Amino acid sequence: MTTTAVENTDTLTGLAARAVGVAKAYGTGATAVVALDDISVDIRRGRFTAIMGPSGSGKSTLMHALAGLDTVDSGEVWIGETRLTTLSDKGLADLRRNRVGFVFQQFNLLPTLSAEENITLPLAIAKRTADQAWFDLVVDAVGLADRLTHRPSELSGGQQQRVACARALLPKPDVIFADEPTGNLDSRSGAEILRFLRRSVDEFNQTIVMVTHDATAAAYADRVVFLQDGKLVHDLVEPDADEVLDTMKTLSEGDS
């Protein structure tokens, strides 16, 4: 615990991830759709960054590129000091296992594993064991201490997503990528998840990148970047929900 805090303080000013001049297009020729158009973005350590934008703006593509889930046509993607664009499939797998965490809209838990096994899955794949104190702290933070032996089918949607959050947090990754984490939840469960993410950043110095189209969700972030037609069009720092809504309104008006 102590070491983690020190480490994060030391590197607070560093970058957890960055994209440099990243471009990506789907299809070729006349039917080509530009998803990312020369985007550069820095993700700072220990910050909660939200990526927003209308459907088709390229926000998910950007997140997939940053997380090493998708390839890019040109440009560079870094996680910490590691350049993803040159890594092999095996290297990418190892990176995802140790240095990146994911939270998906569809929870994506393994139905055959208990909640605890789902949480420790990335560590088990890497043949690592969790520090018990850290594990207890994370489980306590998501409020699942009495649900650990349950299978996903025995948990509510909110509980499942909290399991997914704990799974992402436990290996202390460089970055957690959350893809519409509240998209499948009612507003109360969604707020719980967002509060937990916020807390991870504040208390555990975790770096989080979240893709969302919900202004209320984006308001939990330290910074919101707006994408439109594959370009970075706006950057808000510590916004509230109204600012986010206004910006989105402006963007969609400019679009029409």
Next chain:
Amino acid sequence: MLKAALKGLLARKLRLTLAGFAVVLGVMAVSAAMITTTTIGSGFDSIFASTGANTDVSVSGKSDVDSGMGGRAFAPPVPASVVADLEDVPGAKSVRGEVSVDGARPVGPDGKVISVQGPPRSGVAWHGETGLVRLWSGRGPTAPDEVAINGGLADRGQFTVGEKIDVLTLAPRQSFTIVGIYGYSNGRGSMGGDTQVAFTEPVAQKLMLGASDVYSSVTVTAERGVSRSALRDRVAAALGDGYTVRTGDELAASTAEDGKAFLDIVRMVLLGFSGLSLLVGIFLILNTFSILVAQRTGELALMAALGARRKQIVGSVLVEAAIVGAAASVVGIGLGLGVSVLLTMVMEANSGASLPVGLTVPVPELVLAFVLGVVVTLVAALVPAVRASRVPPVRAMRASAAEQRSLTRITWLGAVPAALGVAAVVVSLADIGSLRWVALAGGVVLGLFGLALLTPVLSRSLLPALGRVVGWSMPSKLGNRNAARNPRRTAITVSTLVITLGLVGGVSVIAESMRADLSASATRDLGADLVISGDGVAGRAGGQGGGPPTAADGRIMPTFDASVVDQARAVPGVSRAVAQYVDTVRFEWGASPAAAADLSQLSAVLNLSARTPAPGSVALDSATLSDHGLKVGDMVRLATQRAGWQEFRIAGGYEANYLLRGPVFNPSDVASLFVSAAPAIGYVQLADGADAATVTRAVSRLVADNPEVSVQDRTQLADDAAGQISIAETMLYVLLGLSVVIGILGIINTMALSIVERTRELGLLRAVGMRRSHMVRMVVTESVVMSLFGAVLGLAAGGAAGVAVVRVLGLSATEIPWVSLAVFLGLAVVAGLLAALAPSTRAARVNVLSAIAYE
């Protein structure tokens, strides 16, 4: 509805191909069996039709000893006086005695006896170029040391006129000069692949019939205007009972029947294989259609929501099944045709018979095979179809396909028959007389039925344990959990392996126990150090291991010259040498092995105490005596091959053992009673201190010129006795190997579906850092754990049933072949690995993005 079904069919080509594969194999075997046997059968009919053409009526001796084994029986010879008797029958133009008997075994250039599978190796009396026979070169035999041979034999042995040929007959090996080679009026050198050696008549009578002035048959030709059947009736009336009188056509038909006897074995093997592959095919089809229907639950529910009736939904699945069944059956029949062509060629090559007909295709049987294939497919698809129609539309559109249903009901349904089955098997172990077999069979069937229903619940407890054996790593753990995920699907998937390995387990336990029993009994009862005999003769002389060997059951029993035993007695280091003559006799209650020997001497080597019966009397084993209320001093009626029904005085009794059973005659009676007057077994006992190797060499030299006979010590004899079991066992394993292939297909099928269903999970695993190699390991574990589960279940159940069979058979030992069972388990692992090849590659290639992206 039909159109939708057809479109669905095309979209799922690969999976349907897998499902159809079992039907293809089954139908292929059925149609190959039908076509091959019909083709060869009609070939034989047409070959032998010509043999009846020149004979109007044929007279042969009637055998009183029916071995019950089918094939060519040894008919007692017809006395020469019959020829004279028949010349007076009105309507008879000419009467001629013939000698034509199976059992002239020519020695080939390599020093081994020329063997043919199926057709006879005849020894005949030469009558010149009459009837069918046409000389191709040289002339007929005129001197006792001359023979003519047929073209078939000349081809096989590369014999030419002027060369020497050695022949084994009822007499020991003799050398002859080939003076002629002949063929038949139809231009062929062989009748259905037979070999023939033609001696002068007196020699043929001596060597083939064992007596002078006798014939194997007498043929009568009719005067113009006298019909064959009329002449037959007149001849029969003139001779009275005791002879078989047939027209030429009847003779030809019966000769062809004899020639076709081996076809029954071919047919049985092919149909057995076919039955097995259709049985396991049902499970594969059931599995495939369950999967297809599960995948399409949403689609079918949509149809229901749009107003399709339940009947229409069942119909749409059944239409698919019917098309698959029909296509697979057509392919199967096509392949069956190919296999038949190959089989016919192989048989022609093996038997030397070239068939005068092309492929004969029995249309009604093939239609039957086709219908069988379609019906099997439909029956197997019915359960999943009905299940699909019962899903309420709303639930189906929402819920995931792999929905869990409670196992409580199926477990109770299985537990009841399983418990009853086990109880019945336990009861069968107690001595309850003839009901034991009924109890055992019923118990095994009930037990298997119960096991099938219990497999899902067993998978819950067994799979985790097996998984721990297979691997501890996270990917292995995930694979193991996946295997246990859907107990019903796992159960259906492994059912083929359970059935196959159940049979394998049972067969291996029974075979191992029989081997132990046979080799133990063979040596336990044998006091001799060396045994002179042909392959398998000694092992069967006591009536064990497939019944007694005789010349009468169509297999020619190897014998040797009686002087060999006398010479062996003179070899230094030999303390005792005894000859045993072997044949089959018939009591009023059935057939029995019989022997003739100097019983006082034989008793010493077989650990008995009995005295040699006087000529004309017999010694009987005590079991036969007590079973039929006989005692020493009584008269017993029995039929011998040569003398027919006669009464014999029972001179003494003895305790039957593995090597000796049934009536024992005085050796001097052999010539008049037994087919062969030469001994079939010689027992040699060594003097104390004699060097076994030296004596064995010396005794072996005595039979060096007889390629059919060898000298074996006790170990070899035990192995020889056990060896016959091994051959049958191996043949069974080869057949079962093919159903393992179908089992592998079943696993591939299920795994492929699981991977499609779990794309999202697979993507997640990649996202949280599983390497491709991890994915492969996960899928391989799932497959291996499933096949191990099936194998363990099958081998355990089959082994237990095998032990029960062994006990009920009353074998002296229950041997469990642990090594073989371990090998079968290992093979199951290999099967699991093979089945995982394609699915694991596919899992490793799952695209992370497409898997986690939400629709």
